[in-house]
Amino acid sequence: MATDVMIVDDSTAIRKILRRMLGQTGLTLGSVVEAGDGIEALEKLKQQPIDLILSDINMPNMDGIRLLIELKSRPESKHIPVIMITTEGSEAKVMEAIQLGASGYVKKPFTSDQIKEKLVDLI
């Protein structure tokens, strides 16, 4: 069964890269939905069920940590695996995300192989 993925990042460049890399993984993916911040992500989740989320941590309006808290507090979304994407090698931020229920993290810069490695166990 195809996996529907959501990419949450305020950078259109990163969203484009991730979309391209997802296509290169060879995994059976369905639709790829994009959101520019946590608020837009939650809005789009109301419109379409998503199987997996890749989310930046540092974003305006609603950052990735707040989005994670929202997702894990809602019965309809708490089961969705979330992989955090971080620019900073901040152990504290990453540990906070993992403790809040993130399924893993990827540090920028990343390769399509690293993205695939994170996804393969979750789909």
Place this chain on the structure above:
Amino acid sequence: MMEQEQIVAAVRSSTLEVFSTMLSLEVTNGDPRTEVNAPGPSDGIIAVIGLAGAWVGTASLCCGAPMACRISSSMLGMEYTEVNEDVLDAISEIANMIFGNFKTTAETYLGPLGLSIPTVIYGLSFSARTAGKEKWIVVPFVCGDDTLELKVCLTPNRGLAHMPKH
């Protein structure tokens, strides 16, 4: 305290990692130098990021439009021949990654640092300078016929000494 050689090494390491991983572009090291009143240039793109903690400062990525288009084309997998929103966004993100990684190394010398959201400026004839007489460390790179300069200015946060203790 982070010595000039350590800053140069950290910028080089971070830049080479980002270029090889995200862009598949080969860059070679130029000769580092120091400047006062950086950043330049008069034509092209500057991405500026603030650093704040016990030490404060600014980091910038400077390049011409052809280099910005080259970076964006490699990053986004499509040909860019002129600077547009995609190119500005790509340069912003590259600067964010390079200086995000630099920050991680710098924190081992300077303690915790915050990183601002990048500001990207593009123009054909402009002048940009920093107020004050702080020394900037300029780390140049060559990529084919194009050049790229990463600049860092760090100074002790004098304001911390005046903050009330709780």
